[in-house]
Amino acid sequence: MEESVSHLLYYADASLREFRARVVAERVTERGPAVRLNQTAFYPTSGGQPHDTGTLENVPVVDVWEEDDGAIWHLLESELPLSSDQEEVTGRINWARRFDHMQQHTGQHLLSAAFVEVWDAPTVGFHLGSEACTIDLEIPNLTWEAAFRVEDEVNRVVWENRPVTVQFVSQAEIAEIPLRKPPAVEGQIRVVWVKGYDASACGGTHVGHTGEVGLIKITGLERYKGGMRVAFRCGARALLDYRRALRLLQEVSTDLSIAEDELPEAIERIQAEAKVTHSALRDVQVTLADCEADRLWHAAPEQAGMRQVVAHWEDRAFDQVRATASRLCEHPATLALLAVTTEKGVRLVCARSDDLGEVDAVAILREALDALGGRGGGAPAMAQGGAPVSPADAILGALHQALPT
Numbered sequence: 001m002e003e004s005v006s007h008l009l010y011y012a013d014a015s016l017r018e019f020r021a022r023v024v025a026e027r028v029t030e031r032g033p034a035v036r037l038n039q040t041a042f043y044p045t046s047g048g049q050p051h052d053t054g055t056l057e058n059v060p061v062v063d064v065w066e067e068d069d070g071a072i073w074h075l076l077e078s079e080l081p082l083s084s085d086q087e088e089v090t091g092r093i094n095w096a097r098r099f100d101h102m103q104q105h106t107g108q109h110l111l112s113a114a115f116v117e118v119w120d121a122p123t124v125g126f127h128l129g130s131e132a133c134t135i136d137l138e139i140p141n142l143t144w145e146a147a148f149r150v151e152d153e154v155n156r157v158v159w160e161n162r163p164v165t166v167q168f169v170s171q172a173e174i175a176e177i178p179l180r181k182p183p184a185v186e187g188q189i190r191v192v193w194v195k196g197y198d199a200s201a202c203g204g205t206h207v208g209h210t211g212e213v214g215l216i217k218i219t220g221l222e223r224y225k226g227g228m229r230v231a232f233r234c235g236a237r238a239l240l241d242y243r244r245a246l247r248l249l250q251e252v253s254t255d256l257s258i259a260e261d262e263l264p265e266a267i268e269r270i271q272a273e274a275k276v277t278h279s280a281l282r283d284v285q286v287t288l289a290d291c292e293a294d295r296l297w298h299a300a301p302e303q304a305g306m307r308q309v310v311a312h313w314e315d316r317a318f319d320q321v322r323a324t325a326s327r328l329c330e331h332p333a334t335l336a337l338l339a340v341t342t343e344k345g346v347r348l349v350c351a352r353s354d355d356l357g358e359v360d361a362v363a364i365l366r367e368a369l370d371a372l373g374g375r376g377g378g379a380p381a382m383a384q385g386g387a388p389v390s391p392a393d394a395i396l397g398a399l400h401q402a403l404p405t
C-alpha cells in the first residue's frame, strides 16, 4: 500500500494525541529541515485556524502547512534522530494548543450559527488569533444588548451538550444538506454537524460535544468594512480573560478603597473634583507668577534707560517662565531675560516692553545663547531658544553679559 498523503488522522479523530507514521519525504527549507509523513495528526494552517505544534521523535514541530498538491509538511527544529533501519516515528500533538483551537473553532461555528438564528447575520470572515478570535458579520450595526441575546442563545446550545460529528459527503449529495455556508472546496466535502443546530463545510478541528467548549464570551464589537467585527473567547481563554478582568477590578477597588459596584460613580466624582482642583491650581499659579513678576521688577536695576530683569529657575515649566516675561513687560521701559533649566536643557526667553522699539530681543537672546552653545529666534519684542545644560552661575553670567549697557 503506497502512501495516501492527504490521509489526515485529525479528520478521523480530533482527540488523537499520539500516532505512528512513516517518513515518506524530507527536504531542507530556509527555516530548517522538514518532513512529510504517510499519515499525520498534525493540523496544517488553513481555514482561519493556526497549525498544531508538538514533536516527531521528540524533535519539536514548529510549523505545519499544506501545499497545493495536498502534501502536508512538518517543519522541525532540528534533523530527526533516525537509526538506519528505523521505519516509523512517533508523533505527539501539543494537546493544550490543539484543545484550545478545538474550543475556539467549535465556538466559532456555534456563534456564527447563533448570529444567523437570532439576527439573521451571516459570517463572512473568521480569524483564530493567539489571544482573541474574531468573526466578521454582514450586519450594519450591533449593540451590546443585541450581542448579549446571541451570547445567551449560544451558551444555551453549549450547555445542551449536543454531539458534534463529521460526515464526508460527495459533490452530488451536498445539495441535500442545509449548509450554513457553501463549501470552498471541490470533491469529497467534510461537513461538521452540531446536532439539530448547524451544518458547515469545514476541515478544522472540533470538540466531540458542545459542552467541551465550556463558555463563549463576546469581548469586543467594532465596525469593520461596512459590517461588524465581533471578538470572542471560548473555554479556557474565557476563564483566563475573566480572571484577568476580575483581578484588575479588584486591584482598582482596593487601591481606591471603593466597592466594585460603586466604582463608575466614584470615578466620575473623582474626575470632576480633579477638574475643579486643576482649575483652582492654575488660578493660583497665575497669581503667584504675577506676584513674582512684580517682586522681580521692583528689585531689578535700571540700566541703559530701562529696567533689566534677569532670573534663572530650576523648578518650573517654560510656559510659566514665558508668562512671567510677558507680565514683566507690561511695565513701561522693561527688558526681561529669563532662563529655566529643564530635563532637556536650558530654555531662555527674552522680552521687552512695547515702548522700547529700538531694542531687539532676538539679538540679546542670541548673544546669551552664543555663550551657552545654544540656538533660538523670534520677534524683536519676544524671542526664545534653548541650549545644553550648564551650571547655574554660567547661565546667569551669560544672561548678564548679553544685557544692553
Ligand SMILES: [Zn+2]
Pocket: 105, 106, 109, 192, 202, 203, 204, 205, 206
Ligand atoms: Zn470548523
